[in-house]
Amino acid sequence: MTDTEFLERLSETIASRRHADPAGSYVAGLFAKGHDTILKKVAEESAETLMAAKDGVKLHLTREVADLWFHSLVLLAWHGLSSNDVLAELQRREGVSGIAEKASRK
Secondary structure, three states: OOOHHHHHHHHHHHOOOOOOOOOOOHHHHHHHHOOOHHHHHHHHHHHHHHHHHOOOHHHHHHHHHHHHHHHHHHHHHOOOOOOHHHHHHHHHOOOOHHHHHHHHHO
């Protein structure tokens, strides 16, 4: 399985849990609690990722980035998006200067 296939499968699993029983699914619980709870989890995981990077322990950083990616995928699913949407945007930007890409958003 490629990395892209794994991300797609994970995105599909997250989306499928949207209407599952919150008692049996962490993701369903996040969806049941709503958008603000999901946003808070992404913010929390972002802060933890920054702290892990500052600590410089590679395993800790890897685990925190995994948490951040996971909760970002939950946020995308809340909005009806998936990892494929993000990958398509990254592909669109490939070979484009970061300065030029940022300027094009204005």
